[in-house]
Amino acid sequence: MVSTALHTESPPMNELELARAALDDAQAFAELYRRHVTRVYRYHMARTGNEKDAEDLTSQTFMAALEGIRSFRGEGVFAAWLMGIASKKLALFYRGRRPEVPLEAALNVPATGAPTEKSAAMRIQVESVARALNQLSPDRAESVALVHFSELTYAEAASALGKSEAAVKMLVSRGLQDLRERTSLALEVEQ
Numbered sequence: 001m002v003s004t005a006l007h008t009e010s011p012p013m014n015e016l017e018l019a020r021a022a023l024d025d026a027q028a029f030a031e032l033y034r035r036h037v038t039r040v041y042r043y044h045m046a047r048t049g050n051e052k053d054a055e056d057l058t059s060q061t062f063m064a065a066l067e068g069i070r071s072f073r074g075e076g077v078f079a080a081w082l083m084g085i086a087s088k089k090l091a092l093f094y095r096g097r098r099p100e101v102p103l104e105a106a107l108n109v110p111a112t113g114a115p116t117e118k119s120a121a122m123r124i125q126v127e128s129v130a131r132a133l134n135q136l137s138p139d140r141a142e143s144v145a146l147v148h149f150s151e152l153t154y155a156e157a158a159s160a161l162g163k164s165e166a167a168v169k170m171l172v173s174r175g176l177q178d179l180r181e182r183t184s185l186a187l188e189v190e191q
Contacts, residue, residue: 049130080159140175
């Protein structure tokens with residue numbers, strides 16, 4: 001006899017449920033990873049300007065999140081909690097920073113995938129934005145990176161930074177103005 005009962009899937013879990021489930025279920029944490037890996041990587045890429053550093057920092061961020069998942073209480077948005085970890089990992093990275101390789105040396109490394117000219121142009125643009133971000137005040141740079149590269153809402157970024165939403169909006173506005181000025185000056189110098 002064939003069963004007439006409908007087979008339905010349960011609705012997707014919200015992030016608090018996933019975080020709680022991740023304590024014992026690797027698949028739940030994997031789902032959180034899938035939902036947030038792009039925003040964490042973009043944040044680190046924007047702040048470092050280097051693919052390998054961004055990949056390493058993204059990995060470190062998720063390892064720390066997995067180890068500290070018990071501390072997520074659900075009082076805020078998971079993305080804000082995660083980006084707080086990303087911010088701390090970035091600060092540690094810069095604290096222990098080694099001397100930088102000259103830009104000319106970095107451009108001589110052949111890229112896999114994209115054509116060399118396109119890859120070099122893209123690398124120069126990313127490095128230019130990362131350098132400009134690093135010249136901003138730390139609060140402005142962090143706010144811009146969280147909102148525009150990690151795609152957090154102003155409220156989520158405010159939660160990650162421990163600031164009001166209005167303060168983050170002002171920091172982002174002023175930070176973007178600073179970036180426009182710095183990147184347009186850089187383009188004028190290059191031409």
